[in-house]
Amino acid sequence: NVSEAALQHGLAAGEFWPAFQPQLNLVNGHVCGFEVLARWDSPQYGRVSPAIFIPLAERSGMLHALLLQLMGEACRVAASWPGQFSLAFNLAPSQFLLPTLVSDLLVTVGSSGFPLSRVVIEITESELFHDNASVQQVLDDLKLHGMALSLDDFGTGYSSLTRLNSLPFDELKIDASFVAALSSDMQSLRIVTAVLGLGQSLGLTVVAEGVESTEQAAVLRKLGCDAGQGFLWSPAVPAAQALQLLQQWG
Ligand code: G
Ligand code: G
Ligand code: MN
Ligand code: NA
Numbered sequence: 001n002v003s004e005a006a007l008q009h010g011l012a013a014g015e016f017w018p019a020f021q022p023q024l025n026l027v028n029g030h031v032c033g034f035e036v037l038a039r040w041d042s043p044q045y046g047r048v049s050p051a052i053f054i055p056l057a058e059r060s061g062m063l064h065a066l067l068l069q070l071m072g073e074a075c076r077v078a079a080s081w082p083g084q085f086s087l088a089f090n091l092a093p094s095q096f097l098l099p100t101l102v103s104d105l106l107v108t109v110g111s112s113g114f115p116l117s118r119v120v121i122e123i124t125e126s127e128l129f130h131d132n133a134s135v136q137q138v139l140d141d142l143k144l145h146g147m148a149l150s151l152d153d154f155g156t157g158y159s160s161l162t163r164l165n166s167l168p169f170d171e172l173k174i175d176a177s178f179v180a181a182l183s184s185d186m187q188s189l190r191i192v193t194a195v196l197g198l199g200q201s202l203g204l205t206v207v208a209e210g211v212e213s214t215e216q217a218a219v220l221r222k223l224g225c226d227a228g229q230g231f232l233w234s235p236a237v238p239a240a241q242a243l244q245l246l247q248q249w250g
Contacts, residue, residue, distance in 0.1 A: 002042075002052055019039045020035070020037075023035065023227045033087065033120065036088065038050055038067075040053050072108045076113065078239070088119075096129075096135045116147055120170075125157050150169065152173050153173065154195060155174065164202065172199045178195075179208050180210055180212070192225075206225050208220045217232055
């Protein structure tokens with residue numbers, strides 16, 4: 001059982017590192033971006049799952065510090081990589097209530113040498129977002145500074161058509177559960193088709209998550225999905241391997 005103290009210590013000791021999962025443009029097959037996912041190698045506990053340490057960090061008020069550390073490191077290392085790929089980061093809904101969120105991100109990315117215009121902020125919608133004027137203001141502010149906004153896990157949560165229309169998103173990520181059921185289940189095929197139509201009519205980029213087979217990729221490509229991410233291409237990997245993927249498939 002991982003303690004808050006261990007997390008705090010691990011954060012100070014640099015035990016957390018950014019893993020990069022490539023996102024492939026389904027039309028030309030090139031890497032168009034990476035989702036950056038936090039990893040923790042603890043000398044005490046070994047590799048700790050994000051499903052454990054992300055909620056723990058959030059409960060103990062350390063998630064924001066963790067994200068800034070991760071973002072700084074990922075942006076610094078990727079600043080020297082070739083190409084126009086984006087870097088996507090997951091923010092928890094609670095982070096949008098921090099008055100310093102926008103300035104923290106600007107300072108962190110700004111000092112890294114990676115362009116703000118290629119930073120994507122992924123958000124899983126929650127009830128927090130409903131009719132919250134200050135959250136709306138933060139999202140507008142992030143956009144104003146050139147960052148892109150992506151609605152993560154689309155189809156699973158609170159996302160409503162009304163919110164989609166009023167919040168300034170650039171991208172939708174189709175949840176992996178729909179992609180997983182694509183080949184076997186007509187209902188999933190209909191849902192994915194509908195989400196793609198919705199995304200296209202709102203002018204959003206659509207990214208499919210959890211693509212594991214060439215069949216799934218083929219169906220998504222045929223339906224006009226813009227990009228895919230998943231074990232078919234690569235899991236999230238350390239920076240050195242991510243650079244190799246970029247050199248292979250960039
Ligand atoms: O990488 P998987 O790799 O197992 O990630 C598990 C979960 O942890 C996912 O839901 C992912 O969104 C979340 N996660 C990973 N890294 C981060 C992070 O830096 N911030 C937040 N908020 N969630 C993260
Ligand atoms: O919640 P979020 O979508 O940010 O997190 C992405 C999660 O999906 C991570 O845990 C990541 O390791 C996982 N993931 C990435 N690609 C695949 C895949 O192809 N199949 C499955 N089952 N999980 C994946
Ligand atoms: Mn995500
Ligand atoms: Na997701």
